[in-house]
Amino acid sequence: MNAPLSPQEREEMLRRKVESGLYRSEDEVIDSALRLLDERDTYLEELKEKVQVGIEQIANGQYVEYTSETLHELFDEIEEEGLKRMEARRDTAESE
Numbered sequence: 001m002n003a004p005l006s007p008q009e010r011e012e013m014l015r016r017k018v019e020s021g022l023y024r025s026e027d028e029v030i031d032s033a034l035r036l037l038d039e040r041d042t043y044l045e046e047l048k049e050k051v052q053v054g055i056e057q058i059a060n061g062q063y064v065e066y067t068s069e070t071l072h073e074l075f076d077e078i079e080e081e082g083l084k085r086m087e088a089r090r091d092t093a094e095s096e
Contacts, residue, residue, distance in 0.1 A: 005013070014026040023029045057063060066074060 014029050017023050017029040018026060023032065
């Protein structure tokens with residue numbers, strides 16, 4: 001993991017964040033950091049669960065092998081779906 005911050009480094013980081021004007025106090029910086037850390041931990045736990053499901057599916061033969069041709073078809077489908085989602089988000093944003 002990361003090396004721990006020294007007390008001086010921690011104080012300097014907190015001071016800079018407050019001085020940036022984005023936060024009103026050091027407590028607000030810490031609260032925001034803890035919320036983000038909690039979100040990241042939740043995301044990582046969900047990702048681990050999904051990876052485990054994928055490992056189990058592969059072990060059970062529940063997967064699709066792609067050729068060069070079918071892989072291009074898959075990429076085209078993904079691109080098409082992504083474009084549809086972007087358009088839907090744009091339409092939603094414009095109507096608000």
